Amino acid sequence: xxxxxxxxxxxxxxxxxxxxxxxSVISLSGVKKAFTSPSGESIxxxxxxxxxIKQEEFISIVGPSGCGxxxxxxxxxxxxxxxxxxxxxxxRDPACGARIGYMLQRDLLFPWRTIIDNVxxxxxxxxxxxxxxxxxxxxxxxxxxLADFADQYPSTLSGGMRQRVALIRTLITDPxxxxxxxxxxxxxxxxxxxxxxxxVSILKEHHKTVVLITHDIGEAIAMSDRVAVMTQRPTxxxxxxxxxLSRELGSCLKARSDTRYQRYxxxxxxxxxxxxxxxxx
Amino acid sequence: MSEAQFYTHTIRAGSIKENDEQRTRSSFITxxxxxxxxxxxxxxxxxxxxxxxxxxPFLMGSPVGIAGEAWRLIQSGQLLNDTIATVxxxxxxxxxxxxxxxxxxxxxxxxxxxARIIDPxxxxxxxLPKIALAPMIIIWFGSGMLSKIALAFVATFVVALLSAYQxxxxxxxxxxxxxxxxxxxxxxxxxxxVAPASLPWIISxxxxxxxxxxxxxxxxxxxxxxxxxxxxxxxxxxxxxLNVVWVGVITLMIVAIVLYVIVSQxxxxxxPWEQGQR
Ligand SMILES: Nc1ncnc2c1ncn2[C@@H]1O[C@H](COP(=O)(O)OP(=O)(O)OP(=O)(O)O)[C@@H](O)[C@H]1O
Ligand SMILES: [Mg+2]
Numbered sequence: 001x002x003x004x005x006x007x008x009x010x011x012x013x014x015x016x017x018x019x020x021x022x023x024s025v026i027s028l029s030g031v032k033k034a035f036t037s038p039s040g041e042s043i044x045x046x047x048x049x050x051x052x053i054k055q056e057e058f059i060s061i062v063g064p065s066g067c068g069x070x071x072x073x074x075x076x077x078x079x080x081x082x083x084x085x086x087x088x089x090x091x092r093d094p095a096c097g098a099r100i101g102y103m104l105q106r107d108l109l110f111p112w113r114t115i116i117d118n119v120x121x122x123x124x125x126x127x128x129x130x131x132x133x134x135x136x137x138x139x140x141x142x143x144x145x146l147a148d149f150a151d152q153y154p155s156t157l158s159g160g161m162r163q164r165v166a167l168i169r170t171l172i173t174d175p176x177x178x179x180x181x182x183x184x185x186x187x188x189x190x191x192x193x194x195x196x197x198x199x200v201s202i203l204k205e206h207h208k209t210v211v212l213i214t215h216d217i218g219e220a221i222a223m224s225d226r227v228a229v230m231t232q233r234p235t236x237x238x239x240x241x242x243x244x245l246s247r248e249l250g251s252c253l254k255a256r257s258d259t260r261y262q263r264y265x266x267x268x269x270x271x272x273x274x275x276x277x278x279x280x281x
Numbered sequence: 282m283s284e285a286q287f288y289t290h291t292i293r294a295g296s297i298k299e300n301d302e303q304r305t306r307s308s309f310i311t312x313x314x315x316x317x318x319x320x321x322x323x324x325x326x327x328x329x330x331x332x333x334x335x336x337x338p339f340l341m342g343s344p345v346g347i348a349g350e351a352w353r354l355i356q357s358g359q360l361l362n363d364t365i366a367t368v369x370x371x372x373x374x375x376x377x378x379x380x381x382x383x384x385x386x387x388x389x390x391x392x393x394x395x396a397r398i399i400d401p402x403x404x405x406x407x408x409l410p411k412i413a414l415a416p417m418i419i420i421w422f423g424s425g426m427l428s429k430i431a432l433a434f435v436a437t438f439v440v441a442l443l444s445a446y447q448x449x450x451x452x453x454x455x456x457x458x459x460x461x462x463x464x465x466x467x468x469x470x471x472x473x474x475v476a477p478a479s480l481p482w483i484i485s486x487x488x489x490x491x492x493x494x495x496x497x498x499x500x501x502x503x504x505x506x507x508x509x510x511x512x513x514x515x516x517x518x519x520x521x522x523l524n525v526v527w528v529g530v531i532t533l534m535i536v537a538i539v540l541y542v543i544v545s546q547x548x549x550x551x552x553p554w555e556q557g558q559r
Contacts, residue, residue, distance in 0.1 A: 077462040102462040108455055112477040112554045121473070122463045153554040173463070 022054040023090060025177050025209045026076065031085035033071055034234075045071050047234035048085075053177075053209060058200065058247075060212045060220035063230025064272060069213045070105055072235075073179050076211075077102045089177070101175030103183050105213075107166040109154035115165055116141065116150040122173035140168045159186035164195070171202070178203070178210045184219065196223055196252045204247075217272075221245065221264045222252040229271045239271050342523035347531075350524040359513075364532055367498060367509040370426050372540070374433020375494035382441025383483045389442075390449040390475050391467070403443055411436040411493070412500040424505040429498045436497035437490040444486035448479030481555065484548045491540045495533070510536075 033046040045068040053059055063069050074080040076087060077100050089100075101122075109118045116137050123133035141147050144164050154162055163186050170178060183199075184192045200223050203210055214220050220227045220243075227241045243264060245255035255261060324344045330336035331343040338346060354360035389396040415432055422428035452475060460470045502511025510529045517525035549556060 074458070077458075079458050079461055099464075100462060102459070104455055104459055104462075106455065108453070108459050110456065110474070110477070112480070112552075121460075124473075125460070125463050125465045125469060155554060 022056065024052045024054050024088075025057075025090055027052045027088045028072075028076070029086055029088075031072070031075060031082045031087060033068065033075060033080065034083045044234035046075075046082075047231075047236045049235070049237060050085075051228065051237060053211060055209055056204075056207045057226065058203065058210045058212070058224050059226045059228060060214055060224040061228050061230060062214060062217055062220050062268060062272065063235060064232050065215070067230050067233045067235040069230065069235075070181055073102065073181055073211075073213065076100065076177075076179060099173065099175045100177050100179060101170040101173055102179045103166055103170040103181060105181040105185075107154075107159075107162040107186070109162055109165055109169075111154055114151050114153060115146065115157070118154065118165055119169045119172060121169055126173060136172060137168075140172055144168060160188065160191050163187060167195075167199070174206075176209065178208055180210065180212045182213055182215065185215070192219070193253065199223070200246055200252055217265055217268050218256065218261075221261055221268070222255045227264070227268065229268055241268065338523070339521065340523065342527045346524040347527045350522075351528045351531075354525070354528060360528065360532065363508055363510045363513045363529075364536065366426065367429075367502070367511060367533075368536055370429035370509070371433050371494045371498045371536075374430040374498065375437050375490055375540075377430070378434040378437030378494070379441045379487050379490045382438040383445040383486065385438075386442040386445025386447075386483075387449060387471075387476055387479060389446050390471065396446065403439060406439045407443055411497050415497075415501050415504050419501065419505045424507060429501045429506070429509070432497040432501040433494040436493040440490055440493060441483070441486045444482045444489075445479055448482030449475050451482070452478045480551060484544075484552065487544050487547075488541070491537065491544060495537060495540075499533070 028049050028051045031046060031049045032044070034042045034044045037043050049072060061069050061072070071080065075082050109115075110121070113121070116134065119137040119141065120128075120133045123136065128136075138147065138150060141150055144167075146161060146164060146168075149157060149161065154165070157165070163183060167180075167183055170180070184195060187195065196219060202208075212220070212223065221241075223246055225242070225244045225247055227243055228237050229239045229241070230236070231238045241264060245258055245260060245264075246252045249255050249258060327336065327341075328344045331338045331341075331345075336343075351360070389399075411432065414435060415428075418431050418435070419428045422431050456474050456478070457470055460474055465473065498509075499511035499514075502509045503515045506512045510533055514526050514529035514533075517523075517529065
């Protein structure tokens, strides 16, 4: 299984050289996962994932629905144990290797906490003093245009706003590695484009390493340095594209209008081999 | 195209009743008007029935008689004393039972094994009419206030425990996963997720428990007591003094309503995020 094939379309040689020098933040080698069904049989979900994610890299994961992408995130975040294989994390924290900011698939705001207290959750667990974490949270909320909602409860916010809050909550603890599981799925198209751009620039500015799961091929191409395409369940890495358009052109919007964008799109679409009806069970 | 006929329909400001608040306020007034009229009608017909010998006041009591007894009992201070005794025992037993029960139910979250082991006992206790324990409890605690508190306690404890424990089971696993991914300890998961997420279940048990505590307390007073509304009703009933029975029953209804309103107010305070969702 060749998990990291050469770039099919116009590789950026210079970028690759730099990449070779960078340290990897996380490496998965031969990770497998099988769940046990209620009747006792083992259901393989992850066949084999071997993947090396470098510092400051933005990598997207695209794959068929239900193939095991969220499961892979749960394993990286050590919420699940792999059935086989190993994961190495490298980061500032000697205890756990790297501090991980995980934005789960749904926004998962705590309904009994106000917006500001939701944003502060990670800081609270880290033991940051109340005055300090509130100041940090207010600054971030203002940055995302949510300052007026700080003291409201999540139920009063729109889906898009809630997702933004969840995003702030993930970023505010300044993690080494950021896992985003379909963070923009509840947003309308325009908000999505604006937020894509913003996220990429914020993450670059702070030299963050990001793994993004998305169903939106265009989003993956527009934002990422690399796009990993997964196979059906039991999943493995089918292909990796060294895209890097947004980094090269300096903006996701420009990446979307580049000529290479459409070629990547078509190629990934073919890889995904999406069947409209009668998808295999 | 055939010759079509055109209809016009204009929507003007104020033509659609969209102001919920205004509507509920006006319906609040008319609803209460109907209620008062209904009660008034029953009372008047009842009194007319008594005066025209259609209704036997010896078996049913009479509005005028009830009012007279109520006035007498208020003046002598007996009604107040009995009410205080009943409310005190009920509230103390209710609070102890509901609070300790809820805490125990929440703590069971920490140990699935314990929960599994005691589960059948809890179900059995929950099904048992607590008043069946009254003779025993009165033997142990005497016929005074203490046995009534104990009765209200047992009547509410198990309900609160089961409800809180059930609450801990309804929690979205992903919330706990999120906490763990942030490095939260088990204790933090408990205080920041499990306890607040179970609060709606706890509050609903409190609501139910008002009724259960009152039933147990009054039942205990019927069996053996030296004061209280239950005793007042029981004694008057034995003497066929139906008017006094009615005074006791009406007072009890008022007590129940007041307690219910208090719990609702506490709920509003404790569950601010659920306001406006109803
Ligand atoms: N705890 C579990 N026990 C048993 N099966 C599970 C469990 N968690 C996930 N699965 C199964 O594993 C498969 C992969 O699930 P996962 O959520 O990782 O998919 P996904 O790629 O994230 O899908 P989507 O794109 O729809 O979010 C699914 O078929 C799911 O039913
Ligand atoms: Mg998923």
